[in-house]
Amino acid sequence: MFARVLSGTPYGVEARLVEVQCDVGPGLPGFAVVGLPEKEVSEARDRVRAAIRNLGLEFPQLRITANLAPADLRKEGAGFDLALAVALLVATGQVPRERTQDTVFLGELALDGGVRPVRGVLAVALAAKEAGVPRMVVARESAAEAALVEGLQVLPVADLGEAVAFLRGEREIAPAPRVIPKAPPPDWIDLGLVKGQEHARRALEIAAAGGHHLLLIGPPGAGKSLLARCLPGILPPLSLEEALEVSRIHSVAGLLPPDRPLLRWRPFRAPHHTISYVGMVGGGHGIPVPGEISLAHHGVLFLDELPEFDRKVLEALRQPLEDRRITVVRAGVSVTFPASFMLVGAMNPCPCGHYGDPLRPCRCRPHEIAQYRKRLSGPFLDRIDLFVHVPRLTKEELLGEGGGEPSEAVRRRVLEAREVQRRRFGGKPLVNAEMGPKEVRRFCALSAQARALLARAIDRFALTGRGYVRTLKVARTIADLSGADTIEAEHVAEALQYRAFAEEGWP
Secondary structure: OOEEEEEEEEOOEEEEEEEHHHHHHHHOOEEEEEEEEEHHHHHHHHHHHHHHHHHHOOOOOEEEEEEEOOOOOOOOOOOHHHHHHHHHHOHHHHHHHHHHEEEEOOOOOOOOEEOOOOOOOHHHHHHHHOOOOOEEEEEHHHHHHOOOOOOOOOEOEEHHHHHHHHOOOOOOOOOOOOOOOOOOOOOOOOOOHOOOHHHHHHHHHHHHHOOEEEEEEEEOOOOHHHHHHHHHHHHOOOOOHHHHHHHHHHOOOOOOOOOOOOOOOOHHHHHOOOOOOOHEEEEEOOOOEEEEEHHHOOEEEEOHHHOOOOOOHHHOHHHHHHHOOEEEOOOOOEEEEOOOOOOEEEEEOOOOOHHHHHHHHHOOOHHHHHHHHHOOOOHHHHOOOEEOOOOOOOHHHHHOOOOOHOOOOOOOOHHHHHHHHHOOOOOOOOOOOOOOHHHHHHHEEEEEEHHHHHHHHHHHHOOOHHHHHHHHHHHHHHHHHHHHEEOHHHHHHHHOOOOOOOOOOOO
């Protein structure tokens, strides 16, 4: 007796459909699972056996062999439990095979037969849609997530018994409706609460408008972290396409909240400086899972106390900062993760934090300052668009009642600049920071005065080719904020302000 049903497994941020084959025949009683299963997949034998028996169904005392095809794909997680149980029941004639056709089964089984949610449901649902499979059976808690995929019929079940009754035609299950939630904005810190720091606030607006990377440098208590945490509040919400991308990544990582199957606002990730290399770029046991740089996709990655991060971790950011993706290679496995994020770093100018402070003298020796700054390599810094000095607040600013513009006012200007870019790039969800060489050449037209100013700056700041292009992109964003078609000298001049700290000896 033989049966086959479909299931799926996350693979990177995508998923692969897996054919669960079950053969029940004569021989010593046993239950073997083959097809390159990891330990948690092999343990499904005991969960399936207990679930079938506790629901009053018959578990055969025969030789059972289950194969997960393709056999060369590593299988992880407990998501195959439901498919294994259904395949076994079909092979033993307890469930008709007709209603299992063209259906993906995904869920973990409890010992009493309950179906529990697993990670990666949205990724598997998208893979089913792409493969032309019209129906999917999942745990009730996962139904809203799977139903986000348009055109896929999602059947939620509470336990294996409910699934068996449906497959036998004894009851019907209402498909889960496709609901696109309209989540209210999170409780972000409002820019209107930030006192002073007009220069840094302006840099934050430019970064948000063009998707540029930003480094905040200043003494302790100047407001660097506060400014960084205001950034999500001035960014536009995710489009539906972006929201599905971000939600799929978080689903595969097991971080998608059950009550929020679709993330509508841009993620803000702020890992501690003790994070490991794998935690940042992705990896882990078996098939690699997304790291922080992928969890920040279409959002913000905030690294506070930037020089305190491990040098290897920071250097690993160089490729994704440029390519907007990262490939993680392990033994027999190669996975590419999306990594289109805004990097925001914050750091002190020296180990004691008071270099250049007019009120508190720096106690660091010159070689200590040099060693501190050497923790950030030149190639890494060259990939940052805006270097922003965040000075100590004056007593007038601290004691003053009012702050600056609220986030809502700044966000409106950011949205207008993003709309200009959307039209420029033909409706594609690109921002100026993501322009390639062709787009830079086409859309970054300079006036004669701007070209002359930039020529002098190349010698003055010793700009590299990458630094020159990034200056052009920032100037393009500043021009967009001012509503100009051509990049003028004042736009280039402002962009150059963010490239170096000559007065502090910053590279």
